[in-house]
Every structure is written in structure tokens, then in C-alpha cells.
Amino acid sequence: MIGLIRVLTTNDEQVLNEHGRLISKMYAVPVRNECIPDQPLGIYNNETEQLANPKIVALGRKLEQEGSQALIVSCAADPAVEQLRGQVSVPVIGAGSAASYMARALGKRVGVMGITETLPDIMKAILGEAFVRYIQPEGVSNTTDLLTPAGRERAIAAARTLMEQGTEVIVFACTGFSTIGLASVLRKELRIPVIDAVEAEGLFASAVYKQLGGV
């Protein structure tokens, strides 16, 4: 199986499993979802990231010991991904790096959309010269804001702004966009390739899982 780490604490099975459910459905692979303890608000600044890092590493080690053949840290900032890679032998895939590398492989100019003020450092570093601009849809600071018709229009408007500035592929810097299905809205409305962070992490994790004999 693939072990997927959520970097926020939840007792709600529906929420816990939402990324893994998307990946299982899309790529026909088994995913076990686990979350770090005692951080119901997840990671939202440097302090909470520092707090989360050792928990992510410990959880990744446990998931490997219990049979995961690949690990996903399902957060666009790739928290603790490098540290965890030093502690386990299975491949570790981060949402932000996976989405960014996939974008680079397509060779097109990349606009990034997220709900934080800036894009994660890891994404900016990987995108390099392909990076055009980062945008936060107006008035949107959490993904539930995007579930309303007005929020949906704001996301489309933000994507249009990216395209006007030369973006040829849109990359999401927020895994919350995956659970609300924003990628398919933008693909249909604007006919532009969209790299969804959960789809990207799942693409790589499922490929490596399948070749190692899974499924």
C-alpha cells in the first residue's frame, strides 16, 4: 500500500481519507491515510511547521514499518519531506515537489494558485525559470470559501489573470483545491492544463508502487 500523511489532526474519517480516496479512485491503488497528532489547525506558519516536522518523520517511519511501499506527505509545502527521506528506505513524495516536477516535464510556463500569501519555497525552487506568477483568489483564505458560487467565480477570475500574464499551465499550491474539485472547473472553463497537487503526488506514488509489485 501507499502511506499518506495528512499534516493536520482530525478525528473525522471522511476528512482524514479524502486525499487517499481521490488517489485510490484515480489510480486504482490502496492508500492508508494517517494524520499527525495534536495539530487540529495543521501548519500555518514557521512555528507550527517546526512543531509538525518530527511528527511527520515519526509517522512516516511507522507507516514504512507497517508495510507502506511508498509514502506521501500530502501538503504543498513539502514539510519534513527531506528529513523523512533520510529516515526511511521507501520513496517519499511531497505534494508541492510532485506538482512542480510534473509541471516542469510539460515544459510550459507555470502560474501557481493557492490560498496562502506566497507559494512554498520548494515549489518556487523547482519551477525556476518556468515560473510566471503566484496568485491567491481574491477574498479566499480557506478552501471552503471556494465552495460558494462567488468563490468559484473568484478562482476562475484568478486563473484568467494568470493566463493573461503568460501562464500556460496552472499548478495548485494547496491540496484543499483537490477535495473541492477545482481543477476540473478550471479545465472545463478555460481549457488549460491544471496540475492538481493530490493528483500529482498520486501519479508518482502509484507509478512507483505498481512497479514494485503492488496491484
Place this chain on the structure above:
Amino acid sequence: MIGLIRVLTTNDEQVLNEHGRLISKMYAVPVRNECIPDQPLGIYNNETEQLANPKIVALGRKLEQEGSQALIVSCAADPAVEQLRGQVSVPVIGAGSAASYMARALGKRVGVMGITETLPDIMKAILGEAFVRYIQPEGVSNTTDLLTPAGRERAIAAARTLMEQGTEVIVFACTGFSTIGLASVLRKELRIPVIDAVEAEGLFASAVYKQLGGV
């Protein structure tokens, strides 16, 4: 459909279609295979690469005009990939860059295997700090050499050498390895992830093709 460019000239339909057939089988997408004219020996030095580049660009433009929604240049050296990207609006994927970006997304130390003396510049540039070593199986200068039991043993020996020197993932710098099924041999014998260049180009091309409404 996906348009796939072979960078050698062949009248043999079996040979022409071999990469596309692998991709169609693995990812359930339609692939149209075309080859450049008047280069039966393909690309094997700088002069033949220069000769091939405008043919690749012309063929890519034609494939786009005739309905391809994504293009693949199916060669590990990514010949004319950058030029073609400047001439078409659909995504252009090169075998060498696709395999290298996939390797980077897994975050492991990469050994590269091929049949030329050195690995392609584009692969070395993308692999960066993840690159461990390039190896050419002993006595192997074309892929048919690998079809014999002795050739198979040489490929396994080369992979073992890469692993002894710290390689955690093997990347192929030769699309000919795909048609002889070398990846599955190494995965079974050595239990190491292997990134096959045709599988990697197909992974990205099929993902972008499917999201644009194909299949």
C-alpha cells in the same frame, strides 16, 4: 490523441509503433506514431542531431495540426524539444526530461544506465545533486546486445554496480531498453525502482491528455 515522434526513419510498422504501443497498453490512451525522414540510423552524434532537429519540429507541427493534444519526442536526449515547444501550443514531452523529473519527484539518489558513452546533457542538468553515476553495460553498444542471456547478465551487473555506489533509483537514458523490457528484469532481480524513459514520457503525456478531455 497523443502524437509520438520517433527520431529514426523506419518503414517497419512494428518498429515505428513500439513506443506508442507500450504507452497505449500501460495508460489506455491513443497514440499516433510518426518518424522523421531520411535518417535510418537516427541520431548518434552532434551532426545527425543538427540534421534531425528541424525535421522533429516540422513533424511536431504537423502532428499538432492533425489533432494531437500532446506531443512526445521519444528520445532520451530530448532532441529539438525546446525548439518544438516554441512552435506549438500543446505540451511537448521529452523522454530524457520526463524520466529525470520523475526521478527527482521520488527524492532518491539516481544512477543512470544507457548505451552511449555519456548521459544526455538534459538529464544531467535536471538530475543535479541527485545524480550518482552513469553506466553503460559492458560490451553493450546497442539494445539488441541486451537480448541475449549474456547481455541480460551484463545489464544486471551494471545495475548492481550502480547500487553499490549509492544508487537508489535507476533511470534509463535509452528508449531501446523499453522495447526489450529491461525495467521489469531489473525490478524483479534487484527490487529497485527503475524509471523507464518510455513509461515516464507516457505517464506525463497520458495525464495531460486525459485531463484535457481525452479518454
